[in-house]
Amino acid sequence: xxxxxxxxxxxxxxxxxxxxxxxxxxxxxxxxxxxxATNVSKSSVTAALxxxxxxxxxxxxxxQFVTLTPRGTELAQKVLDKHELLMSxxxxxxxxxxxxxxxxxxxxxxxxDDVVMERLSLLAAFTQQCPxxxxxxxxxxxxxxxxxxxxTSEQSTLTTTMDQMKPGRGGKIVKISGGVGPARxxxxxxxVTPGTPFKVERVAPLGDPIEIRIRKYHLTLRKTExxxxxxxxxxx
Numbered sequence: 001x002x003x004x005x006x007x008x009x010x011x012x013x014x015x016x017x018x019x020x021x022x023x024x025x026x027x028x029x030x031x032x033x034x035x036x037a038t039n040v041s042k043s044s045v046t047a048a049l050x051x052x053x054x055x056x057x058x059x060x061x062x063x064q065f066v067t068l069t070p071r072g073t074e075l076a077q078k079v080l081d082k083h084e085l086l087m088s089x090x091x092x093x094x095x096x097x098x099x100x101x102x103x104x105x106x107x108x109x110x111x112x113d114d115v116v117m118e119r120l121s122l123l124a125a126f127t128q129q130c131p132x133x134x135x136x137x138x139x140x141x142x143x144x145x146x147x148x149x150x151x152t153s154e155q156s157t158l159t160t161t162m163d164q165m166k167p168g169r170g171g172k173i174v175k176i177s178g179g180v181g182p183a184r185x186x187x188x189x190x191x192v193t194p195g196t197p198f199k200v201e202r203v204a205p206l207g208d209p210i211e212i213r214i215r216k217y218h219l220t221l222r223k224t225e226x227x228x229x230x231x232x233x234x235x236x
Contacts, residue, residue, distance in 0.1 A: 013079045013109075015048050015052060016075055017079045017080050021037070023068070031066065049066060056069055057072030079110075084188055085121055085124070089120050089123070089124050090104060093127055098172070098232075099195055101195075102194065158232070160231060161229060162227070163226035165210075169234070170234045171233040171234050172196065173192060173197075173229060176193075191217075197214070208223035
């Protein structure tokens, strides 16, 4: 039997995405956490969850954790994939500041057609793999942006990689290098996403592994993983 076509509003897609992210990060999704993640009241979340439950996308009983049905997971993953690809494209290809990229990706993920997303994905991969592109192309484009947007201070912010951070120092994730493969997906599933604050808790004597605090929990990274994460350190 063919699946019934659902036309979800932007807000309902945001709720599905929030549940998926919370379950992956914390193991569970609660109404209060969904409310914080989507910046709405708990009563609004409860009403939306009833709507989503009626559509067969979430499982939710009062005072219980929220879970996604298989179809809800499928739709939520589609929205999250769009968000992550748009973030990668805006930051890695267009050199947009993470905070601005996050705001725009949140809006764009609900309206961009699949065919456009596919082409954006191919273009992002092409700029990384093309012999005449890669990191040198990205650096030249970054320099070009700074030259033509002198008033945009965020573009010239001092950055480093996470493996260079000392214990006790914190900052904000700027971008994750290495394309959109399994390694990048693993990091983003653990909450390592552009614009997210973090703090380095501990570094092993030889610099590997590195323990950080991010999104209220501790995460251990290999040095090779941390070296691919560009960060903006907090001011000392």
